[in-house]
Amino acid sequence: MHRYILIIFIFTLDINANTLMNPTSLSKDLYQEVILDDNYIDSVDHPNEFLDFDYATRVATPEQITSALKSWANQSDRLKVIEYARSHENRPLHAVFISSPENLKNLNSIKDKISQLADARITNDRKAKTLINELPAVAWMAYSIHGNETSGADAALGVIYHLIASKDDDILELLDDMVIIVDPVMNPDGRARFAKNLEQYRGTAPNYDDQSLIHTGDWPYGRTNHYYYDLNRDWVYLTQPETQGRVSLINEWKPQILVDAHEMGAQDTFMTGPAREPINKNVDYDLIKWGNVFAKDQGNEFDRRNWRFYTGEWHEDLYPGYSFYVAFRGTLGILYEQSRMAEDGVRRPEGTIQSYKESVHHQFVSTMINLDTLKNNSKSMYEDYWDGRKYNVSSNSKYSNRSYVVLANDNNGRINALAEKLKAQDIEIYKNNKPINVSNALKQNGVTVNEYTIPTGSMIIPNNQPEAPLVSAILEFDAEIDDEVLIEEKQKRIKNGSSIMYDTTAFNFTMMFGLPAITVPQDLKDNLTNWTPSPESLEINQDAVIWAVDGKDDRSVAFAARLLEQNVQVRIIDKNSTLSGHDLSRGSVAVIAMDNPSYNNLHKTIKTVATDLDISVVSIESGFGPKELPDWGGRHFRLLKKPQIAILSHSGFSSYDVGVSWWSLDHHLGIRHSQLNSSLTGYGDLRRYNTIILPSGNPDLSDYAKNMLMDWVKQGGTLIANNRSTRTIISSDGMGSVKSLNTTFDKSKSYNIDLMREIYSLEDNIDISDANDNKVDTEITYPWETSDVTYTKEQLEMRDKWQSTLMPSGAIVSARADSENWLTFGAEDVVPVLYGNYPILMTGGNSTAALRIGELIPNKDSKTKTINWSQIPSGYDLNVRMSGLVWPEASQRIANSAYLTREKIGKGQIILFSGEPNFRGSARGTNRLWLNAVIYGSGLGTNPLVNP
Numbered sequence: 001m002h003r004y005i006l007i008i009f010i011f012t013l014d015i016n017a018n019t020l021m022n023p024t025s026l027s028k029d030l031y032q033e034v035i036l037d038d039n040y041i042d043s044v045d046h047p048n049e050f051l052d053f054d055y056a057t058r059v060a061t062p063e064q065i066t067s068a069l070k071s072w073a074n075q076s077d078r079l080k081v082i083e084y085a086r087s088h089e090n091r092p093l094h095a096v097f098i099s100s101p102e103n104l105k106n107l108n109s110i111k112d113k114i115s116q117l118a119d120a121r122i123t124n125d126r127k128a129k130t131l132i133n134e135l136p137a138v139a140w141m142a143y144s145i146h147g148n149e150t151s152g153a154d155a156a157l158g159v160i161y162h163l164i165a166s167k168d169d170d171i172l173e174l175l176d177d178m179v180i181i182v183d184p185v186m187n188p189d190g191r192a193r194f195a196k197n198l199e200q201y202r203g204t205a206p207n208y209d210d211q212s213l214i215h216t217g218d219w220p221y222g223r224t225n226h227y228y229y230d231l232n233r234d235w236v237y238l239t240q241p242e243t244q245g246r247v248s249l250i251n252e253w254k255p256q257i258l259v260d261a262h263e264m265g266a267q268d269t270f271m272t273g274p275a276r277e278p279i280n281k282n283v284d285y286d287l288i289k290w291g292n293v294f295a296k297d298q299g300n301e302f303d304r305r306n307w308r309f310y311t312g313e314w315h316e317d318l319y320p321g322y323s324f325y326v327a328f329r330g331t332l333g334i335l336y337e338q339s340r341m342a343e344d345g346v347r348r349p350e351g352t353i354q355s356y357k358e359s360v361h362h363q364f365v366s367t368m369i370n371l372d373t374l375k376n377n378s379k380s381m382y383e384d385y386w387d388g389r390k391y392n393v394s395s396n397s398k399y400s401n402r403s404y405v406v407l408a409n410d411n412n413g414r415i416n417a418l419a420e421k422l423k424a425q426d427i428e429i430y431k432n433n434k435p436i437n438v439s440n441a442l443k444q445n446g447v448t449v450n451e452y453t454i455p456t457g458s459m460i461i462p463n464n465q466p467e468a469p470l471v472s473a474i475l476e477f478d479a480e481i482d483d484e485v486l487i488e489e490k491q492k493r494i495k496n497g498s499s500i501m502y503d504t505t506a507f508n509f510t511m512m513f514g515l516p517a518i519t520v521p522q523d524l525k526d527n528l529t530n531w532t533p534s535p536e537s538l539e540i541n542q543d544a545v546i547w548a549v550d551g552k553d554d555r556s557v558a559f560a561a562r563l564l565e566q567n568v569q570v571r572i573i574d575k576n577s578t579l580s581g582h583d584l585s586r587g588s589v590a591v592i593a594m595d596n597p598s599y600n601n602l603h604k605t606i607k608t609v610a611t612d613l614d615i616s617v618v619s620i621e622s623g624f625g626p627k628e629l630p631d632w633g634g635r636h637f638r639l640l641k642k643p644q645i646a647i648l649s650h651s652g653f654s655s656y657d658v659g660v661s662w663w664s665l666d667h668h669l670g671i672r673h674s675q676l677n678s679s680l681t682g683y684g685d686l687r688r689y690n691t692i693i694l695p696s697g698n699p700d701l702s703d704y705a706k707n708m709l710m711d712w713v714k715q716g717g718t719l720i721a722n723n724r725s726t727r728t729i730i731s732s733d734g735m736g737s738v739k740s741l742n743t744t745f746d747k748s749k750s751y752n753i754d755l756m757r758e759i760y761s762l763e764d765n766i767d768i769s770d771a772n773d774n775k776v777d778t779e780i781t782y783p784w785e786t787s788d789v790t791y792t793k794e795q796l797e798m799r800d801k802w803q804s805t806l807m808p809s810g811a812i813v814s815a816r817a818d819s820e821n822w823l824t825f826g827a828e829d830v831v832p833v834l835y836g837n838y839p840i841l842m843t844g845g846n847s848t849a850a851l852r853i854g855e856l857i858p859n860k861d862s863k864t865k866t867i868n869w870s871q872i873p874s875g876y877d878l879n880v881r882m883s884g885l886v887w888p889e890a891s892q893r894i895a896n897s898a899y900l901t902r903e904k905i906g907k908g909q910i911i912l913f914s915g916e917p918n919f920r921g922s923a924r925g926t927n928r929l930w931l932n933a934v935i936y937g938s939g940l941g942t943n944p945l946v947n948p
């Protein structure tokens with residue numbers, strides 16, 4: 001029997017071998033140029049030794065590159081390999097230091113000299129001159145931060161080998177004069193994902209069609225890291241381990257150039273060279289000058305080889321979170337964008353095929369040419385660098401009389417996170433130990449206050465310090481953009497809605513973090529101590545009746561979530577309170593001993609959770625709240641429900657928003673949840689979840705699947721949607737009463753009356769003089785009647801069509817929070833929100849707005865004004881723009897619309913975010929609202945379930 005099966009098996013194999021035809025051509029034969037020239041010492045293994053194909057004809061996996069580095073570290077004295085981080089999937093990230101053996105022995109002393117040159121407060125001109133004479137050139141060469149842009153890392157493999165094995169005198173001379181740090185694979189998890197796709201979609205014949213799966217790969221694609229983060233937007237936000245490790249080492253070394261090698265569209269050519277406008281004004285102009293020098297040498301070499309290329313074009317440099325954050329620290333950033341050839345090559349419109357090997361060769365040659373340019377100009381570049389460093393700390397620079405202040409705040413979790421980001425960039429931060437009076441303080445909403453007192457315990461960041469340009473770039477409320485650029489941008493917008501802005505136009509850290517801050521036109525220096533986090537106190541008494549964590553701190557949500565996961569009954573106090581002398585803000589988390597009669601060692605569980613989160617806990621001996629304040633048996637101590645969370649995922653969803661939602665649950669909360677393939681919605685068992693998250697996207701949800709979701713909501717589910725998924729919900733029938741602005745113009749007056757009710761209900765200054773009149777007053781004025789401007793449906797439609805072309809592409813606008821809504825626990829009265837071309841939400845019916853666009857600023861002289869469908873009541877102005885490019889037309893369009901809505905439907909609810917509240921893991925202000933929704937939603941917004 002066994003023998004019989006074996007014979008069949010062999011026979012089958014044979015048939016298969018015969019049916020697979022030999023390919024008609026091989027991509028490795030398409031390109032005959034030599035990358036590695038063969039003039040190498042024998043003791044170092046050729047890259048082919050580590051690959052199962054000829055070098056540069058296919059994509060090397062991260063593991064293959066790592067094994068080459070490990071072997072080479074033993075074979076050569078021209079390199080030193082440092083592991084600077086581990087990815088989420090536990091792959092190592094390496095910085096390969098390559099230089100002469102002599103220089104490699106002295107790395108510490110070289111690094112020390114660079115540090116001295118970087119600080120003009122401890123170094124004078126004469127000393128600087130000596131340092132510049134002694135210092136070798138330093139280059140940081142980094143590749144393939146986007147994992148599916150593969151050719152860079154393959155070039156890096158060849159570059160390392162070439163530098164450590166070449167017998168060429170030029171190379172030996174180069175190594176005498178330079179320390180070259182090669183960062184070969186900046187995103188190993190993304191590269192591994194794409195390499196797996198290549199393996200899975202490989203057939204026998206080479207495929208040159210850039211639309212086929214072997215070229216595109218599968219959702220979520222190889223561009224991003226494990227949590228689908230674009231690592232090339234993370235260089236100042238520093239949320240991912242790859243970036244954290246890398247930035248720490250780059251900042252230690254302060255290289256003269258940083259090359260960041262990418263790929264772009266397959267049908268493109270090659271781009272390098274300095275950015276076009278808008279360029280962030282904090283970048284030293286010398287760097288743009290040097291950028292042109294490098295681009296010219298590189299272009300000449302491409303010309304000589306008959307390779308096509310261009311410079312500038314779409315490459316702009318306003319956003320400081322690219323790899324070019326280094327520019328703010330005095331390093332020249334150089335971008336490579338090679339057209340993407342995957343591994344078989346790509347057929348172009350003219351009929352030619354560009355091979356993968358050629359794309360690797362472009363990256364290789366670019367690298368070698370840039371190193372050569374640096375070798376020739378290193379001393380002059382150091383001199384310019386030194387001038388820049390002197391300017392940053394001089395008493396008459398543009399940075400000299402300016403300080404940024406993050407106002408003292410009880411949200412320790414958030415402010416500590418901000419402090420860590422700043423410190424990682426060598427930014428010096430301080431704390432004031434007594435109040436400081438200042439003049440002309442500029443607030444985040446653009447209002448200047450003549451006399452202002454900075455409260456004790458604020459975070460003070462003088463701009464006058466060695467890293468002044470970076471301080472300014474991430475803390476100034478607005479990045480300056482030239483008039484010509486603004487005019488061009490507006491023309492493009494009006495013409496066809498296109499934009500010359502490549503990324504967000506606002507990135508102010510304090511606004512992203514939702515922390516109130518001011519800018520002061522003076523160099524604050526006196527009575528400051530170095531910033532240290534406020535100490536947390538763990539006051540956990542075994543016989544307390546209540547243990548509580550203040551709701552102001554973002555980590556309180558994680559505290560509640562982790563206890564709920566361990567089946568502890570947890571309550572939330574939905575109103576400011578005072579218990580046993582402890583002030584607790586609304587949203588404070590309370591664990592009541594009596595709620596958990598059979599829970600053993602509850603205080604120990606609480607202690608473990610609080611210790612893990614490093615958050616203060618208070619023990620309360622009595623549940624009595626003085627006077628009107630909540631008491632523990634009253635309705636303000638609301639029972640939470642253990643969240644059972646699902647994130648819908650895969651095709652149609654934005655991988656970024658899925659990834660950051662997933663990361664946020666893992667990173668900010670650390671609790672269990674499931675990521676579901678959205679196709680499961682129609683047939684899966686949704687009863688397992690009480691909270692379902694729809695990240696932004698255009699998921700292909702059938703009507704049947706939508707009905708299933710709505711049935712689940714009506715039975716008590718909490719459905720949370722972001723941005724484009726919100727758009728899907730508001731444009732679907734039967735999914736609640738929140739509407740898109742452009743479908744409401746025939747009812748605009750009714751929406752305005754609802755808005756006026758919302759605003760006037762919060763007004764303290766209500767005229768009650770006629771409350772006891774018996775006679776009907778015929779002279780009453782109503783809010784909407786004090787302005788004689790109203791717009792017809794047609795006028796509103798025309799305005800909207802025009803305004804819709806001018807929507808912001810990532811700017812920060814202000815939103816006023818409903819302080820009685822549980823979704824806004826922990827939030828300030830005004831929350832800065834990142835805004836783009838988002839759905840404009842109109843609440844009606846049962847739905848309410850927890851966050852509405854625009855800060856109402858008192859102005860007693862102001863009369864009622866009409867903007868589009870809504871009004872600004874008399875006595876107020878409305879501020880919308882906070883930072884970045886928001887055209888006034890866009891401000892009008894989004895003013896008074898909702899950013900965050902909640903609607904009870906059946907026994908459950910739908911919560912909608914207009915934007916992406918977790919943007920890049922750094923929109924901490926809106927992230928808190930999202931965490932509230934996810935963790936508190938099923939307890940606070942739905943009918944409680946009683947198990948009979």
Ligand SMILES: [Zn+2]
Pocket residue numbers: 146149262263
């Ligand atoms: Zn890229």
